Every structure is written in structure tokens, then in C-alpha cells.
Amino acid sequence: MRRRACGPPRLGQDSLLPATPEPDAGPAGEPAISRRIAALHLPWLPVERLCLTGFAAIWTTEGSRRALVAVSPAAAAAGLHPGQALADAQAILPELALHPHVPEADAAWLRRLAHWARCITPLPALDPPDGLLLDITGIAHLHGGEEALRRALVARFARAGVTVQAAIAGTADCAAGLARAGVGIVVPPGEAAIAVAPLPLQALRLPPASIAALHRLGLRRVGDLLRQPRGPLAKRFGLALLATLDAATGLRPRPLRPLRPPPDFLAARDFLEPVVTREAIDATLVVLLPELCRQLQEAGQGARRFLLHAFRVDGVVQLAVIGTGLPARDPRHIARLFREKLEGLEPGFGFERLALEARACAPLTAAQAALPGEGGASADTRRQSLAELLDRLTQRVEVWRLAPRASHWPERAIFRVGPFESVLPPPGWPGSGPRPVRLLRRPVRLSAVALLPDAPPSLLRLGRASWRVLRAEGPERIAPEWWRDRPGRPFRDYYRVQLVTGARLWVCRSGIAVPGEETQWWLHGRFE
Incomplete structure (x- = not known):
């Protein structure tokens, strides 16, 4: 007599509809907070980079064919669209203003916008050629919820003259597909498969040949694919199609590659009204430095590199950087080094956020001051004073010293090193005879x-x-x-x-x- 297997059915074997993934468990067995991703699609990226208005379009050469890459809103309303042949576009609009496509400039502008998005989250990522991905896990409550944050993102970029379509979901591929389809919604956790089911196949950026073959089979929506058996679909279209669907539905989400790793120590201030004066910037730095140095002290760390990010309201991010020879966390010393660097900031219409980061961190123990009656400073105090003096000199001139190198050729036997780098003479240096001063x-x-x-x-x-x-x-x-x-x-x-x-x-x-x-x-x- 055959026994019937008990338990829930194994979803995903006969169809692509996945089971809702369970969140990772925390250290105490409690479920961890599910990751949340905001995807931003920039449909007019090349047009808005060039500030094109009226009947304008951007074209490129595809083999022997010249086609449109992007069109302005006015040209789109007249019937033009990306991918259209250039000759057809000129026949429809003879007064069309044409501009050559420069993908490198578009990529650089997209990266600049990603840096500006760090005023929202420390983990922005690129989704080329016309998208951004923002990890907003744990920060939505600061903006009144995820829907309020989504609207705030659209409004923030609109003030900088950039049109975005935003969507929020638990996976990057799900949010990006919704944003590219123009569906501006917030997908609750575990409902990614339901949200992407009505989307067209183009929203997942499948290869054009695969989309054409799927259309011939009558499969035009993502939901049509999710209802198909996995085996025949993988055999005909390859495992890449299944990987794309699994990433969009959350069965196997792809990792997010941030623009840069988040800093371990950060202090930031947002402003209701943009700051434009040097006095306001100095006053903000006076508040940020003690907060950052307190974080370093509590962790027993010091930093050799401090970066002040100034986020301007028009999407420009300016940077003031200072470096120290030894790990430091003294607010007065760091503020003195920033004094001249802040002269290079150009507020323009004003800064809406200032963020101070500590990089190149290393353990730093507190130095003991000289005891009463010793009649002088301790060795650690003198070493720290010398380091601070060299730090101040380094901000104005290049400071270096010579170090030996293993070479018997005279001009190669020495090279420049930093004032704080350790120097160990190689064996046999400086050679068989005395060397000139x-x-x-x-x-x-x-x-x-x-x-x-x-x-x-x-x-x-x-x-x-x-x-x-x-x-x-x-x-x-x-x-x-x-x-x-x-x-x-x-x-x-x-x-x-x-x-x-x-x-x-x-x-x-x-x-x-x-x-x-x-x-x-x-x-x-x-x-x-």
C-alpha cells in the first residue's frame, strides 16, 4: 500500500510561481528586517542632460542604419520614438533639431546623480543605462513611510530638472521592472511575483530575440511566463531567462552593488533651507566634528582621512578632503585642517545636506599626558604635536622625505616617501663606498x-x-x-x-x- 506524502506542495517545480521567501533569521531567532529597494527610472536621461526643449532628438548609428536614441517630450507627442529611423523622423518633423549620442557623457551624469542620491541613502547603485537603485532599508520611517519617500524622491529629482519614475519593492529587479514600466507603486514584502505579473516582457530587459520568440508563442506578460513549466522554458530559452524571472519574483534576488561601501563613521545634517554662506558651513562643521569624533572614540578608532560631502540642491556634490599622517580624532585639529579646504566650496543655490565621513580608520588609544612635576611633555604628546604640525604643512605644500631602496645604481637607490611612513634600509645599503650629501x-x-x-x-x-x-x-x-x-x-x-x-x-x-x-x-x- 503506497503512503501519501504529507506536507505543503513544493512550489516552483512545475511552474515559475515561487513560494514567498522567508526573511533571514536574526541573531536571537527573530526574523530580520526585509531589504527594501527603491528603483528610479530616468526616461529622458539624454534629453535632460542636454536640456533639450521643443522638437529635438538624439541619434546614433547602428551598423549602416541611423536611428533615434531619445526624443524630447514635444517630439514624442508629435509621433517620434526611440529606435525610429532618422529619415522617418525627419520626414515627420523637418524642423527636428538633431544631436549626436554621447553614451560616455550620459553614464558620467548618471553616476553624478547616484552620488547626489547619497543624501537619501548611503547605498546607491547604478542600473545602467538609465536607472538608479537605492537601498532604503530602515530609513522609510524618517520620511513618513515608503509611499511618502517614493513621492519625495520624485519631487527631489524634479527640482533638479530630472524626471524619474520610482517604485519600491523587496528586490532590485522587481522595483526596476515596475519603474521602467511606469508603475509607481510600493510593493509589500513577499508580493513581488504578484506585482510583476502584469508587466510586459520588455520591463525585465530580456534580449529582443527572446521577446520576439516568446511573443510568437503568445507569451506577452511576465505572468504568462510564470505559469509555464520551468523545464521546457529553460531548455528552449536558457537558464538566463529563469534567473531573470527568479530575481524579479524574489525567489533568488540578485545582490545590490553599491556605488561605494558605506562609511563606518558618519555624521550628517539636513537643512530645511539651503545654506549658502561660509558662516553657516563653519557652524555646521562645528556640530558634525564632535559627533564624528565621539563615534571614533567610542570605537577606539582614529581616522587618517576625513571627507566633507556638500550636496547642492541642483544635483551637484562637492567634496572637501583632508588627510592626517597619524590616526586622529581631535575636533580642534581636524577643524583647523578644514579651514582652507572649505574655501573651494561653491554653494551656488545652496547646500541641502552636509555629511562628514571618516575613512582609513585604525585603532587609536588615548595618549597619557605628562604627570605633574615631570617637567615636560611625554613622548606620545611630543609625537602627536609633531604629527599635527606636519598635517598643517601638508595642506599647503608637499611634505616628503627620502628613503633607501635596494639598488646599487645611485639615482635608483633613494625615493620619496611620506613623512610618516616607516623606513627600513635594505641589506648592504648604501653600497661599497661613501655617498655624497x-x-x-x-x-x-x-x-x-x-x-x-x-x-x-x-x-x-x-x-x-x-x-x-x-x-x-x-x-x-x-x-x-x-x-x-x-x-x-x-x-x-x-x-x-x-x-x-x-x-x-x-x-x-x-x-x-x-x-x-x-x-x-x-x-x-x-x-x-
């Missing part, structure tokens, strides 16, 4: 007189001036580094010479001295 960046060509071809110079000439050599030491032969130099590069013989004037120089002869041929001599450094 000053090494010339570019050696100076000399002419010399030597008694023998391989002998040290007895007379040096530079232009019309000449100096007699009192004594010389050497040679110190330095061969080229075969693993990085060109083949056939000659070696050098270096001499330490003292002139009758008392000057001590470091000169070299390049290559083998051949009798009867001119020998190349160079001045490479000075010992005083």
Missing part, C-alpha cells in the same frame, strides 16, 4: 684631462671654467642592473675628487676609456 637630479656633463685613459682626472672643465684636481680616490665601479637596464648600457667608474678650491665632488666616467677617443665624464654629486 647632495646627489644631483640630473648629472652635469664635464670634460676632464687624465694622464692615462683609466687614471683619475687631473683637471675638470665646465664651459669656460676649469679646476685642478688636488687629490682623487677611486675608482668605484658600478655595473648596470641587467634585470631592468637596456642591453649594452655601459658601466660607470666613480671618483671622489677634491679641487684646489676645497670643493669635494663625486664624478664618474662612463664606459671603457679608449685611447684617442673622447671619454664622457659627469658630475653626479657634492660632498659638502
